[in-house]
Amino acid sequence: MSNAGQLLRWCECQFTRLVGLLGRVRDDAGRAIRAYWQRVRGPKSGQRSRSLFRKYAILLVALVGGSLVISTSIEMYYSYWQSRDALSAVQREKALGAAAVIEQFVKEIENQVGWAAGFLPAGSGIDQRRYDFLRLLRQAQAITEVSYIDPEGREQIKVSRLTMDTAASGADLSQEPKFTQARTNKRYFSPVYFRKESEPYLTLAMAGAARSAGVTVAEVNLKFIWDVISRIQVGKAGVAYVVDDRGLLIAHPDIGVVLRKTDLSGLSHVAFALNRLRDPGIKVPAISRDRTGREVLTAFAPIATLGWLVFVDLPLTEALQPVYAALERSAFVLAAGLLFAALVGVWLARRMVVPIRALATGAARIGGGDLDHRIDIRSRDEVQRLADSFNDMGGRLKESYATLEHKVADRTRELSEALSQLRALIDVSQAINSTLDLQALLEAILAHACRLADAAGGAIYTFEESTEEFNLAAAYGMSQELVEAVRKAHRRLHDDSPLSHCVLKRSAIEITDLASKSAYQMRDSLMRADVRALLAVPLLREDAIVGALMVRRAHAGTFGNSMIDLMQSFASQSALAIQNARLFQEIEDKSRQLETASQHKSQFLANMSHELRTPLNAILGYNELMQDGLYGELPSKTKEVLGRMEKNGKHLLGLINDVLDLSKIEAGQLALSLEKYSMQDIVHTVVSATESLAAAKQLPLNVEIADGMPNGRGDERRLTQVLLNLVGNAIKFTDEGAIRIAARANNGIFAVEVADTGPGIPEAERGRIFEEFHQVDNSNTKKKGGTGLGLAIAKRIIELHRGRIWVESQVGRGSTFHFEVPVRAEQRGGAA
Amino acid sequence: MTKRILIIEDQEDNRAIMRDLLSTAGYALIEAVDGEEGVRLARSERPDLILMDIQLPVLDGYEATRRIRAIADLKSVPIIAVTSYALSGDEAKTREAGCDSYVAKPFSPRELLAKVRALLPSG
Numbered sequence A: 001m002s003n004a005g006q007l008l009r010w011c012e013c014q015f016t017r018l019v020g021l022l023g024r025v026r027d028d029a030g031r032a033i034r035a036y037w038q039r040v041r042g043p044k045s046g047q048r049s050r051s052l053f054r055k056y057a058i059l060l061v062a063l064v065g066g067s068l069v070i071s072t073s074i075e076m077y078y079s080y081w082q083s084r085d086a087l088s089a090v091q092r093e094k095a096l097g098a099a100a101v102i103e104q105f106v107k108e109i110e111n112q113v114g115w116a117a118g119f120l121p122a123g124s125g126i127d128q129r130r131y132d133f134l135r136l137l138r139q140a141q142a143i144t145e146v147s148y149i150d151p152e153g154r155e156q157i158k159v160s161r162l163t164m165d166t167a168a169s170g171a172d173l174s175q176e177p178k179f180t181q182a183r184t185n186k187r188y189f190s191p192v193y194f195r196k197e198s199e200p201y202l203t204l205a206m207a208g209a210a211r212s213a214g215v216t217v218a219e220v221n222l223k224f225i226w227d228v229i230s231r232i233q234v235g236k237a238g239v240a241y242v243v244d245d246r247g248l249l250i251a252h253p254d255i256g257v258v259l260r261k262t263d264l265s266g267l268s269h270v271a272f273a274l275n276r277l278r279d280p281g282i283k284v285p286a287i288s289r290d291r292t293g294r295e296v297l298t299a300f301a302p303i304a305t306l307g308w309l310v311f312v313d314l315p316l317t318e319a320l321q322p323v324y325a326a327l328e329r330s331a332f333v334l335a336a337g338l339l340f341a342a343l344v345g346v347w348l349a350r351r352m353v354v355p356i357r358a359l360a361t362g363a364a365r366i367g368g369g370d371l372d373h374r375i376d377i378r379s380r381d382e383v384q385r386l387a388d389s390f391n392d393m394g395g396r397l398k399e400s401y402a403t404l405e406h407k408v409a410d411r412t413r414e415l416s417e418a419l420s421q422l423r424a425l426i427d428v429s430q431a432i433n434s435t436l437d438l439q440a441l442l443e444a445i446l447a448h449a450c451r452l453a454d455a456a457g458g459a460i461y462t463f464e465e466s467t468e469e470f471n472l473a474a475a476y477g478m479s480q481e482l483v484e485a486v487r488k489a490h491r492r493l494h495d496d497s498p499l500s501h502c503v504l505k506r507s508a509i510e511i512t513d514l515a516s517k518s519a520y521q522m523r524d525s526l527m528r529a530d531v532r533a534l535l536a537v538p539l540l541r542e543d544a545i546v547g548a549l550m551v552r553r554a555h556a557g558t559f560g561n562s563m564i565d566l567m568q569s570f571a572s573q574s575a576l577a578i579q580n581a582r583l584f585q586e587i588e589d590k591s592r593q594l595e596t597a598s599q600h601k602s603q604f605l606a607n608m609s610h611e612l613r614t615p616l617n618a619i620l621g622y623n624e625l626m627q628d629g630l631y632g633e634l635p636s637k638t639k640e641v642l643g644r645m646e647k648n649g650k651h652l653l654g655l656i657n658d659v660l661d662l663s664k665i666e667a668g669q670l671a672l673s674l675e676k677y678s679m680q681d682i683v684h685t686v687v688s689a690t691e692s693l694a695a696a697k698q699l700p701l702n703v704e705i706a707d708g709m710p711n712g713r714g715d716e717r718r719l720t721q722v723l724l725n726l727v728g729n730a731i732k733f734t735d736e737g738a739i740r741i742a743a744r745a746n747n748g749i750f751a752v753e754v755a756d757t758g759p760g761i762p763e764a765e766r767g768r769i770f771e772e773f774h775q776v777d778n779s780n781t782k783k784k785g786g787t788g789l790g791l792a793i794a795k796r797i798i799e800l801h802r803g804r805i806w807v808e809s810q811v812g813r814g815s816t817f818h819f820e821v822p823v824r825a826e827q828r829g830g831a832a
Numbered sequence B: 001m002t003k004r005i006l007i008i009e010d011q012e013d014n015r016a017i018m019r020d021l022l023s024t025a026g027y028a029l030i031e032a033v034d035g036e037e038g039v040r041l042a043r044s045e046r047p048d049l050i051l052m053d054i055q056l057p058v059l060d061g062y063e064a065t066r067r068i069r070a071i072a073d074l075k076s077v078p079i080i081a082v083t084s085y086a087l088s089g090d091e092a093k094t095r096e097a098g099c100d101s102y103v104a105k106p107f108s109p110r111e112l113l114a115k116v117r118a119l120l121p122s123g
Helices: A002-041 A046-119 A126-139 A177-185 A223-231 A255-259 A268-278 A321-367 A382-434 A438-452 A480-489 A498-505 A523-528 A561-627 A636-666 A679-696 A716-733 A779-784 A790-800 B012-024 B035-045 B061-070 B091-097 B109-119
Strands: A143-149 A155-160 A187-189 A193-195 A199-207 A215-221 A239-243 A249-251 A287-289 A295-303 A308-315 A457-464 A469-476 A509-511 A533-541 A544-553 A675-677 A701-705 A712-714 A739-746 A749-755 A804-810 A814-822 B004-008 B028-032 B049-053 B079-084 B101-105
Touching: A046 A126, A046 A143, A046 A187, A046 A199, A046 A215, A046 A223, A046 A239, A046 A295, A046 A308, A046 A321, A126 A143, A126 A155, A177 A187, A177 A199, A177 A215, A199 A223, A223 A239, A223 A249, A249 A255, A268 A287, A268 A295, A268 A308, A321 A382, A382 A438, A382 A561, A438 A457, A438 A469, A438 A544, A438 A561, A457 A533, A469 A480, A469 A544, A480 A523, A498 A509, A498 A533, A498 A544, A533 A561, A544 A561, A561 A636, A561 B012, A561 B079, A561 B101, A561 B109, A636 A790, A675 A679, A675 A716, A679 A701, A679 A716, A679 A739, A679 A749, A712 A716, A712 A814, A716 A739, A716 A749, A716 A790, A716 A814, A790 A804, A790 A814, B004 B012, B004 B035, B012 B028, B012 B109, B028 B035, B035 B049, B035 B061, B049 B061, B049 B109, B061 B079, B061 B091, B079 B091, B079 B109, B091 B101, B101 B109
Parallel strands: A701 A739, B004 B028, B004 B049, B049 B079, B079 B101
Antiparallel strands: A143 A155, A143 A215, A187 A199, A193 A199, A199 A215, A239 A249, A239 A308, A287 A295, A295 A308, A457 A469, A457 A544, A509 A533, A533 A544, A675 A712, A739 A749, A749 A814, A804 A814
């Protein structure tokens, strides 16, 4: 298949050129198109659309070009084979024709020689034979020489056109192939030989029919075959030639080649053809190389008689010239087709990409917010429909944006309204919380309400339950005349007015157009004041009527639900404010009363104390003077009575003092008098004051005072009072045993304890004994008497010193009272 | 020479007790029943010691003490405040006003006498 390979290589080469050409065309076109695009849509967005464009362009070119290449290739392939087969057939015909002519020629010679050989018997006379032979030479121009060899192999006669005839030369030719072969096969053809180095000759030997017949030998000039061959015209450069059964060139238009005794058995087609003579199954290649190495289209025909072969060769270049021409035409057509396909592809791709690109750009602009942008595509296909959809979408988006903007604007307005309402409410509630001036508060609420309600004026009324009348509490934007008219109107609960109605119905009442209301007590006054619409909202507090809020507009129309809600908020704020103010007023009144009462109480106590003390002072003073004998010596019995009087008088004084102390403590009026003191001195004072009491009950007072106690700062008299109370109690409740008093200083604290061996205090009572008027409830204490105020006062005094007091006790074994006070006490601002 | 004591006291009973007590003890007494009279007598009589009630009509004891202290010759005359227990804790106030000592009512005559003697050593 080397021929097919050849063709394909050629095709490939052509195609490569074509592709190269197209590549350049494409590159140029691509550059031009890119430049165009860059100009059309700017530098940035090229990437995506170029690739899309390239994709489409390549696809279209490949589609058109591919189909062209395939069809052309198939066309050329068949055209090639048809051309070649046709040429081969023509050449074979020529070869066969030549072979037939040559065979005919040889056969004729053979017949003529056979006739000459077989006509005379072996023993015929020489002359007869010469005659026959001369006639033969005359008839057959190709025979140059004819001779007869007798059965013994001796040449008897030879007649020639060129030399003198020889008779009975007697030359022994019995071993010559022409004799032996002819005797064996009746007929013999010698190989071709040349005479005068220019003329090909063939020796034809034929034996006679009889067994004893001799052999007639004719030398045949083959110039006739050369003529035949030369006459065969094959194309321009094609040749016909003949080779013998060994492959030697016998006849060729160029005689020189023949004379050089060219052996063509080395050429493949010759070799195959020679072999085919023996084996018909062998195929002979139609394309081979001739002796000069040219590729040729070859055909052959055998000359059966002689075993020769006639070849007709045509140079392949010439033979395939038409095919090549056809191929070139096809290639041209292909190139033109590809170019066309490329152009069409580019055009189509552009047609496809431009709208898509426009679509993409337009969609991007719409997407980017340019909702007015319209994509202008008139391709009347899906892209245009898509573009239309985008335009539609853009339009709808714009519409919905517009709607949205309206909505946003509406919402914003509503929000800002709500915000200002909220601010107003906040202002109002702040005002409520920060001021107790009800008048100012109501005016502020009313001003906010009127401003937000777009009202020209308004009023707040308070309701007086006792008289069932409304009083004008605050007015806004009302003329003096109108205020006067309202005040004079004495508006009552059961009037026929929005004010009364809203309060009785417990809900807002709206009059959208005052002009349409005929029966309304304030109508004319309001109409004169340019009021056209009004809204009355009740002020309620837990369903109790507090008053009403009224706003008035100079124009007719409804206030709207949200405004009514807002006004109700203001109304409840106002109600709250009014109630707060009333409560505050009440509290203020109460606390003023309380203060007065407290002052009265203090005054009473002070007075009582003074009044009680003054006679007591005299009683005790005189008693003491009498006991001291200032008024003369008294009998001892009288002295004893005076002693009892003194004791009871002092007890009474103690009670009065305790009550007074406690009331002062409760009133927060007990202030410490902080001065330097000595704890040691306090203990000694208390001991010396109670010694006689203890001695009377035969109770030893054991005193333990630590050494080197620092001086303290505190209320010495009050601390003395505390210790005196503790020691007095200890003595009072102890019948036997001892009283121990101890004092020490530790870490800036005085620790004092008073221990007794009395009855002790049950645990449940221990905490309570420091409460006012509390005594351990048993018969013993009742017997002992006392106000029960002493420990409570002691506790307060210690606490005023920032100290503490407590008791440890075991029932039946005694109690120990402890108190601790800082060495340096500080004033604890008047609190109890 | 007998020491003279000015008693400024509105209560007759109290004045009587003091009178009995102090005259027995050998002091000469001048008596005033309100603050104003007290100041006037202090100025005119130049007592050696003054017993000053605090709760006085017309002029209270604090003010009377201050006015007496304002008199040049009376800057150092001992003044014992005799005050009601009801106003106890005001001891500091009496000292501020210029009193030298303090006796709470109801006072013990013995105690009062001891304080008077302490302030009039030569008596």
